[in-house]
Amino acid sequence: xxxxxxxxxxxxRKGKIxxxxxxxxxxxxxxxxxxxxxxxxxKSTLGLSLIGLVPFPGRITKGKIIxxxxxxxxxxxxxLRNLRGKEICYVFQDPMTSLxxxxxxxxxxxxxxxxxxxxxxxxxxLKRAKKLLxxxxxxxxxxxxxxxxxxxxxxxxxxxxxxxxxNPSIVVADExxxxxxxxxxxxxxDLLNALRDAYGMALILITHDxxxxxxxxxxxxxxxxxxxxxxxxxxxxxxxxKHPYTQGLLKSIPNIELADQKLEAISGSPPDLxxxxxxxxxxxxxxxxxxxxxxxxxxxxxxxxxxxxRCFLYEEGRKA
Amino acid sequence: MSQNxxxxxxxxxxxxxxEKSFIEKMLTRTRHFVxxxxxxxxxxxxxxxxxxxxxxxxxxxxxxxxxVRLIPPTSGKIFFDNVEITTLDHEAxxxxxxxxxxxxxxxxxxxxxxxxxxxxxxxxxxxxGLAKHxxxxxxxxxxxERVGITPAEKFSDLYPHQMSGGQRQRAAMARALILQPExxxxxxxxxxxDVSLRTAIIDLMLNLRKDFGLTYLFITHDLAIAKYISDRxxxxxxxxxxxxxxxxxxxxxPMHPYTQALLSAIPVPVPERKRKTTELIGDVxxxxxxxxxxxxxTRCRCAEKAxxxxxxxxxxxxxxxxxxxxxxxx
Numbered sequence: 223x224x225x226x227x228x229x230x231x232x233x234x235r236k237g238k239i240x241x242x243x244x245x246x247x248x249x250x251x252x253x254x255x256x257x258x259x260x261x262x263x264x265k266s267t268l269g270l271s272l273i274g275l276v277p278f279p280g281r282i283t284k285g286k287i288i289x290x291x292x293x294x295x296x297x298x299x300x301x302l303r304n305l306r307g308k309e310i311c312y313v314f315q316d317p318m319t320s321l322x323x324x325x326x327x328x329x330x331x332x333x334x335x336x337x338x339x340x341x342x343x344x345x346x347x348l349k350r351a352k353k354l355l356x357x358x359x360x361x362x363x364x365x366x367x368x369x370x371x372x373x374x375x376x377x378x379x380x381x382x383x384x385x386x387x388x389n390p391s392i393v394v395a396d397e398x399x400x401x402x403x404x405x406x407x408x409x410x411x412d413l414l415n416a417l418r419d420a421y422g423m424a425l426i427l428i429t430h431d432x433x434x435x436x437x438x439x440x441x442x443x444x445x446x447x448x449x450x451x452x453x454x455x456x457x458x459x460x461x462x463x464k465h466p467y468t469q470g471l472l473k474s475i476p477n478i479e480l481a482d483q484k485l486e487a488i489s490g491s492p493p494d495l496x497x498x499x500x501x502x503x504x505x506x507x508x509x510x511x512x513x514x515x516x517x518x519x520x521x522x523x524x525x526x527x528x529x530x531x532r533c534f535l536y537e538e539g540r541k542a
Numbered sequence: 543m544s545q546n547x548x549x550x551x552x553x554x555x556x557x558x559x560x561e562k563s564f565i566e567k568m569l570t571r572t573r574h575f576v577x578x579x580x581x582x583x584x585x586x587x588x589x590x591x592x593x594x595x596x597x598x599x600x601x602x603x604x605x606x607x608x609x610v611r612l613i614p615p616t617s618g619k620i621f622f623d624n625v626e627i628t629t630l631d632h633e634a635x636x637x638x639x640x641x642x643x644x645x646x647x648x649x650x651x652x653x654x655x656x657x658x659x660x661x662x663x664x665x666x667x668x669x670x671g672l673a674k675h676x677x678x679x680x681x682x683x684x685x686x687e688r689v690g691i692t693p694a695e696k697f698s699d700l701y702p703h704q705m706s707g708g709q710r711q712r713a714a715m716a717r718a719l720i721l722q723p724e725x726x727x728x729x730x731x732x733x734x735x736d737v738s739l740r741t742a743i744i745d746l747m748l749n750l751r752k753d754f755g756l757t758y759l760f761i762t763h764d765l766a767i768a769k770y771i772s773d774r775x776x777x778x779x780x781x782x783x784x785x786x787x788x789x790x791x792x793x794x795x796p797m798h799p800y801t802q803a804l805l806s807a808i809p810v811p812v813p814e815r816k817r818k819t820t821e822l823i824g825d826v827x828x829x830x831x832x833x834x835x836x837x838x839x840t841r842c843r844c845a846e847k848a849x850x851x852x853x854x855x856x857x858x859x860x861x862x863x864x865x866x867x868x869x870x871x872x
Contacts, residue, residue, distance in 0.1 A: 260736040373825045403597040403763065405822055408807035430737055433766075433809035456813040467738075474741040475811050476766040478793065485770060487742035491706050 223249040223272075223310075223392060223424070228285030230264070230271050239495045241267040241280065243448045246522075249392065252418060254425040256435025256456065258471075259445030260492055265428045268445070269394045272426070273310050274302050290391070307338055311385035315397035317377035321369040327355075327380055328365035334387055350387070357420075358383040358413060375406035379413065386417055393418075394426045399434070411438055432471050436460055441528075444468050447493050447503040450522070454529040464531040466508045502534070510535065547621075548725055548757050549609065550585040554618035556604050560830060576829045578604040580781035581618075583856070586725075586759055591751070593760045593768045596778035597804075599826060602761045605778075606727045609759060610644045611635055622725070640670055643718035647730035649710035653702040660686075660698025663717045670721065685716045688753075690746060708739035715746065719754065729761045744771055765808055769793055774862075777801045780829055780837045783856055787863035797865045799842050836868060844869060 230242040242264040249255055259265040270276050272287060274294055287294040289309060297305065306312075314320045321330060331351030332344055342350075352362040358379040369377055378398060385393050395414060399407035415438065418425045427439055435442050435456065442459045444452040444467065452465040463469045470488035477483060490507035493499055502520050505511035514534055525536045557575035579601040586592040594602040607613050609620060611627060620628050627638055646652045653662050664682040667673040673681055679698075686694035689712045702710055711731060718726055728747065732740045744767065750756060762768050768775055769789060776786040777800065785798040796802045803822045822841045827833055836854050839845040849868050856866040 260738055375825060403826075404765070404807045405597065405803060406825075408809070411809075431809065432737065433811040436811045436813050437809050460811070460813045471738060472811070474738060476770045477811055478766045478769050478805065478808050479810055479812075483770065485741045485744070487740075487745055488738040489742070491708050491739055492736065 223290075224286075224288045225249075225272070226286040226288070228268070228271065228287065229283050230267050230276055230280055231283050232280040234279060234496075237496055240448050241495065242271065244522075245285070245450050247443060247450070247453060249424050249426065251391070251424060252422045253441065254415075254418060254427060254439040256439030256442045257426060257428045257445060258430065258432050258435045258442060260430060262447070262492060262495060263445040264448040265430075265445050266396055269312070269396045269426065269428050272392075272394060273306050273312055275306075275312070304338065307334060307390065308388045309390050310392040310394065311388075311390045313378075313381050313385050313393065313395040313398050316401055317374055317381050318401070320381060321377060323369055325368070326365065327351075327367055327369065327372070330380070330384060331365075331387060334384055338388055351383075354383040354387055355380075357386070357417065359409075374402055375410065378402060378406075378410055382410070382413065382417070386421060386423070389421060390423060392424045392426065394428065396428045397430070398427075400429070400431075407434075414438075432475055433477075444471070447495060447498065449503055449532055450530075451504065451533070452531045453522075454531075458526075458529050462529075464525055464529065464536055465504075465533050466510055466535075467504050468531075470507075470509075502532075546587045547585045548588045548623055549759070550621040551605075551609065552583050552619040552621075554579055554582045554605070554608060554620065555616045556601075556608055556613070557616045574830050577781050577832055578829060579608065579615075580832070582778075582781070582783055584776055584783060584786060586757060587774075589751070589755065589757055590773040591758045591760050591771055593762060593772035593775045594778055595762055595765055595768045595775055595804075597763060597826060599780075599829060600778040601781040601829075602763075602778050603729055606644065606729050606759060606761045610642050610727050611638070612644065636670070640721045641723050642725040642727070643721065643723045644727040644729065645711075645714050645718050645731050648734055649707060649714045650702060652714055653710065655702055657701075658698065659691075659700055659702065659705065659713050662702075663698070663713060663720060666717060666721050672721070681720060682716075685720050686713070689713070689716045689719070689750075690742075691716065706739075707735050708743060711735055711743055712746065715743075715750070719750065722754065724755070725757045725759070727759045727761065730763065731760075732767065733762070733764065740767075747771070765804060777804065780826065780832060782837060782866065783864075784838065784866045785864065786856065791860075791863045795863075797859065797863070797870050798838075798867050799844055800838050836866075838867075 226246050228242060228245040232239040232241055257265045271282055276282060282295060328348055328351055332347040335342055335347040351365055355362050360376055360379055399410050414425060427435060429435060439456055442456045443450055446467050452468045463472055473486040488507055493503060499506050501517050502515040505515040520532050520534045522530050522532050523536050525531055556579040557577050560574040560576060582605060594605055596602050608615050619626055660682050664678045667678050682698060683694040686698060691697045691709055691712050732743050735743055760771060772789055774788045775792045776783045779800050785801045796805055824841055827840055833840050835851050836849040839849040852868055854866045854868045856864045858864050859870055
């Protein structure tokens with residue numbers, strides 16, 4: 223999949239909000255891409271726009287999304303529906319509300335499979351559902367349960383099972399473990415990794431938790447106020463972070479393996495998207511902002527193979 | 543109770559009755575209870591940060607609410623500064639609340655949306671009849687300034703929805719501090735705050751402790767934060783403390799299988815650093831039907847026959863390290 227210059231805007235009464243601006247990246251087969259950012263940084267909007275589900279009043283105003291030679295944004299409604307589920311699937315944050323409370327678990331699978339493959343009989347669909355449940359670590363008998371009979375972690379497993387039911391090439395997991403406890407979180411993330419390896423699908427892991435993406439993804443995209451501020455392999459992000467925001471984030475997360483750690487806070491707070499600072503969106507909180515940052519928005523700069531950052535410090539001819 | 547202890551809790555229990563439907567009430571006599579807090583004892587020393595950590599539903603928040611007497615305990619005793627506070631009358635409780643305050647997880651839900659921040663922060667002064675009008679305003683501005691809400695003049699006239707989450711949590715700190723308490727229960731104060739703002743709030747809490755001589759009971763599910771902030775930590779599971787010790791002990795030498803599993807599940811911010819997770823079987827059982835014997839045995843990888851019958855007690859295995867596990871006793 224390739225995404226090129228994607229811009230998503232929300233048209234509200236108070237004005238236009240650019241939730242995602244000028245995003246370009248590509249996703250390889252069986253890769254895990256971690257998207258990390260704070261609330262309001264546009265990470266969920268980005269995920270939703272990949273499957274053409276930007277909620278009203280949002281709309282994609284610019285850019286292209288190409289998935290296996292198809293341009294997602296130009297597809298007709300029916301084709302787009304076919305694409306979702308079969309090619310690209312979404313696991314939402316809250317497993318409590320994303321299942322239908324009056325339908326049995328089995329019915330969820332049957333509906334999904336038969337919508338996309340009408341020739342499959344109900345029996346066959348249920349058989350496949352059983353196997354999928356086994357893959358995600360739930361006893362097949364649970365097919366006859368209603369969602370409220372399962373725990374949060376099990377519901378999220380069901381969601382993942384539904385997501386992989388049609389063997390999609392991409393799974394977008396938006397904060398898949400935020401509503402869950404740490405032990406369950408570790409298990410769900412292990413499961414996603416294992417399935418990625420088994421099915422060879424690409425995984426987009428959207429989260430606010432930098433620890434999770436550092437540990438679990440191949441490449442990381444750091445978002446701030448609608449901008450991609452840094453995009454690099456996770457080892458690069460960890461050992462050689464370029465953007466001051468990424469550096470600040472790394473210094474502010476506790477690591478339980480270190481003995482005496484001094485955390486440093488990033489000053490200020492994220493900007494209001496309706497009232498963005500002029501120039502670079504991060505300068506009011508940046509420790510090394512200079513004159514130019516206040517005037518112009520920095521472009522995405524290449525700072526080595528596969529390492530991109532949106533900061534003037536790394537411009538050609540300038541020593542950081 | 544020794545001189546150093548500011549808070550002491552003995553055999554504290556809180557059972558919530560489970561609501562039954564009309565028909566169930568007619569048919570059955572037995573009442574079921576959610577055993578949210580089930581025989582918890584600990585003490586907090588003056589000036590320290592004592593953390594209660596555990597997964598959701600382990601009773602940590604209920605313990606916090608019991609300690610500041612927001613809800614009455616089912617049984618057990620709570621001592622604050624050598625005085626038993628479990629049996630205090632209304633007036634005495636009111637006086638007590640000058641000395642102990644609580645900060646909640648959601649700073650938006652804990653402010654009246656129709657009250658300006660300045661009013662809300664000054665409200666405790668009025669309730670306790672400590673200051674009015676100009677004097678109140680002066681003290682409100684002082685405390686807002688102190689928690690980093692600047693310019694205080696401007697912010698005191700804003701409504702809660704006009705502030706960011708981080709600022710609201712600072713305002714909640716200000717409201718708790720305006721009565722100059724000695725003891726603060728902080729219930730997940732940073733879990734709803736954005737990552738880049740968390741550290742600043744935690745640092746603020748640490749600074750305030752120094753300046754005001756505070757003692758904190760810190761409640762969190764995030765052990766990484768617990769490690770950063772606390773002096774001593776108690777790990778809770780299904781309404782009971784399973785392990786208690788000072789920070790270095792808990793993190794370098796966890797004895798209880800649950801603590802070990804919990805620690806191994808925490809993500810480490812290092813790429814390709816896959817930690818060996820200690821496997822736990824299944825999910826947390828319901829607090830209505832707690833397993834017999836050791837309540838952790840259904841998920842424990844080293845449970846034995848004896849664990850089904852004998853409920854382990856929290857016993858010291860070295861000075862200031864307590865574990866509730868049948869296996870640790872030997």
